[in-house]
Amino acid sequence: MTDINAYAATEAGGSLAPFSYDPGLIGADEVEIKITACGVCHSDVSMINNDWRGSRYPLVPGHEVVGEIAAVGSGVTHLKVGQMVGVGWTSHSCQHCSPCLSGRQQRCQTGTSTIAGRGGFADRIRVQHIWAVPLPDGIDVKSAGPLFCGGITVFAPFLDFDLKPTDRIGIIGIGGLGHLAVQFANAWGCEVTAFTSSMDKEDELKALGAHRIVNSRDDAAIKAERGYFDYILTTVNVSLNWPLYMRALRPEGKLITVGIIPEPMGIPANALVGGARMVAGSDTGPPDMVAKMLEFCVRHDIKPMIETFPMSECNAAIERLESGKARYRIVLEN
Ligand SMILES: [Zn+2]
Ligand SMILES: [Zn+2]
Missing domain, CATH: 3.40.50.720 (NAD(P)-binding Rossmann-like Domain)
Incomplete structure (x- = not known):
């Protein structure tokens, strides 16, 4: 596997700089996504600044990802290379605790949030397959990222x-x-x-x-x-x-x-x-609810209103977010 090229903060409150890492072998239950775009959320800034404690550095922000499946692990049967998907706050969950078994996987007691691992300000990302939710036909791919968290x-x-x-x-x-x-x-x-x-x-x-x-x-x-x-x-x-x-x-x-x-x-x-x-x-939602929300958006023509920046200008995008002037969500594009 080739390295993933990302942008990371190396200390609390630090600005983002290019950062590459080796994702290792793909897990049997994982998919790799080639990122098309990633929204910028206030939680990214809170995590960069370590506002909630527990941030680990280098920290790659980004948890409103849309992109194309680039590789699938050996145990993944329902997603295909080339398929368009999105990822939100959570990237992995255990699948056997009470919240996971009752369809509230976002509350998994040992789950991993996307930016506690390695997030979407990058060219690619790895997530557990259930957290890569297929984009339905008719959705506007460019603006879909913010639906996955916001x-x-x-x-x-x-x-x-x-x-x-x-x-x-x-x-x-x-x-x-x-x-x-x-x-x-x-x-x-x-x-x-x-x-x-x-x-x-x-x-x-x-x-x-x-x-x-x-x-x-x-x-x-x-x-x-x-x-x-x-x-x-x-x-x-x-x-x-x-x-x-x-x-x-x-x-x-x-x-x-x-x-x-x-x-x-x-x-x-x-x-x-x-x-x-x-x-x-209220927190976020399980993958099944995300899929239903996406269908609802297509049916009612609901779209995030976005401003776009190239991925390489992620620091300027965060500044714009912090200015409070963005209408209404910022999306980084690869
Ligand atoms: Zn669980
Ligand atoms: Zn968020």
């Missing part, structure tokens, strides 16, 4: 927390994840309210499928939403006035966070007990 992260709670088409949903934070959540929720049939701090995006948000727009930093405007929502999905990783958002829920309403907010959320018990409201978190 997309599934906001799609999974719709299924896991039983969102109904008759529900009113509020989506907080309209960036890489939120702009996909708005499209999903509209196609699901819900009434969609976008909570955003950039009110200048109004026309764009309506075009994506938002029926209503509320300023997420305007406490009076949020107060006026009292008892309105069945479901609020928050994608931000900063602290907001969470007790106020809890009051915007109907009885039995749910506040779901997919953003890792560094401070405690400070929700008083009476906001939960009265009306049996709920707060929960």
Whole structure:
């Protein structure tokens, strides 16, 4: 096997530099993918910066991969060389723990995340076959990468927390994840309210499928939403006035966070007990759910809105992401 050419950070917070490694023999249950494109996610930056501890260097970021199967291990029978696939947050799982056996492989107790191994800012990548999900016909390959992390992260709670088409949903934070959540929720049939701090995006948000727009930093405007929502999905990783958002829920309403907010959320018990409201978190989704999401995207013409950079300009792409100005997801192309 020839070396894989990648971009890696060699220390916490370091910029990315060319880095080659020998992937060794391909595992019987692995596939090798020739990478076409890879999205850039906030979690890549968190891992580069070692924000969650446990990052190992050299660290090759990238977990929104699309590409073509270049080789398959001896035990792989359902994927063929030349087939187009995508890979998200997870690259390997044990297949025998309770989450794996019950179809929640993303919660495998001994699973490997793609960037804890070697990620997608590279020309090729190796993953366990179940994590290489085939791209359906009709999907836009160039923009599909961000569906594999950003997309599934906001799609999974719709299924896991039983969102109904008759529900009113509020989506907080309209960036890489939120702009996909708005499209999903509209196609699901819900009434969609976008909570955003950039009110200048109004026309764009309506075009994506938002029926209503509320300023997420305007406490009076949020107060006026009292008892309105069945479901609020928050994608931000900063602290907001969470007790106020809890009051915007109907009885039995749910506040779901997919953003890792560094401070405690400070929700008083009476906001939960009265009306049996709920707060929960959600991670990503199993491969089967990813495949269903991709079909849903093709059926409803849902696409990430992307800005592209060549793979070699990954540092500039990360700078752009950190500026908060990208609309809405950045994709690196080989
Ligand atoms: Zn497992
Ligand atoms: Zn991600």
